[in-house]
């Protein structure tokens with residue numbers, strides 16, 4: 001247990017999402033951002049001077065900085081493993097962006113290393129922290145839907161086919177190199193949907209996976225660079241998850257979920273307000289930080305609770321949760337075990353695509 005009330009933080013990888021993490025680390029009350037790292041010199045210089053912190057172009061040197069207590073890893077996927085291992089070996093608490101890593105063997109080594117080092121491990125799946133998605137979890141946990149048996153999650157967007165954007169992505173991004181990314185749309189955004197479904201089902205054991213994957217909507221790509229995937233997951237105790245992900249969503253990002261229980265239904269929609277529409281036969285009372293304070297009976301039938309919209313996507317909350325866990329000596333609610341389980345489902349989906357068969361878990 002740590003008592004100073006603040007954790008000295010660092011971010012490795014300062015691209016799209018790493019810059020969001022660095023910014024939140026400069027504002028979260030439990031954080032003191034002290035260092036950043038990226039291989040791009042100009043980026044390190046700019047970000048380090050913006051926050052007046054130490055900058056490194058070599059993450060291994062950052063790990064030698066004894067002041068740093070916790071590191072968030074926001075590099076391209078293939079570097080999650082070496083950077084997280086280096087952080088844990090240096091005795092630093094470590095949060096890793098999705099996907100946790102590229103193979104189950106790497107995941108096992110990472111879990112082994114954080115246990116050996118006795119550090120806190122966080123798998124930063126922001127959907128589990130997005131206020132409306134969290135609110136849904138509280139409603140389900142209060143029994144508002146009865147027994148939850150079907151969770152569908154949608155994670156799609158629209159790199160317009162044949163556009164300059166698509167061509168640029170095809171040429172320059174690590175996302176389009178399977179050795180660096182580990183896969184296409186399923187690894188990149190389907191990963192969110194899988195962990196959210198697992199979260200809603202309290203980490204239920206997945207028994208089998210079936211996938212329909214299309215590789216070839218866009219320009220010709222190497223194998224494993226799928227454009228769309230529809231994955232069904234059978235969980236223990238008669239529950240089913242359905243993951244929809246692809247580049248097919250024209251008109252903007254699609255972040256939705258549908259939760260069906262035997263006594264109620266929830267529709268979630270991060271991008272098209274109102275994000276949460278609840279139908280409950282039994283009601284669920286007032287919930288968490290929601291501005292929604294239902295009057296007598298207003299939480300039965302259809303209701304439209306409005307969460308605090310300022311932090312809708314959950315990045316602030318996930319990072320703060322990580323630091324609070326460090327300060328309180330707790331394991332995060334979403335950790336490396338979840339990252340491993342999510343990765344296993346993705347790898348099973350790829351196997352299902354390769355063999356046109358349903359794949360049983362655990363994978364050998």
Ligand SMILES: NC(=O)c1ccc[n+]([C@@H]2O[C@H](COP(=O)([O-])OP(=O)(O)OC[C@H]3O[C@@H](n4cnc5c(N)ncnc54)[C@H](O)[C@@H]3O)[C@@H](O)[C@H]2O)c1
Pocket residue numbers: 012013014015016017018037038039040043057059074075076077079097098099124125126188
């Ligand atoms: N949770 C989310 O919503 C979300 C959103 C986007 C990306 N991500 C994940 O975050 C990670 C980064 O994605 P991104 O979109 O920000 O990518 P990006 O390409 O924008 O940024 C990656 C950064 O890592 C840097 N980098 C590369 N090698 C490095 C090294 N050896 N040491 C330090 N830095 C290095 C790059 O220079 C770049 O600045 C990926 O794993 C991705 O899956 C998560």
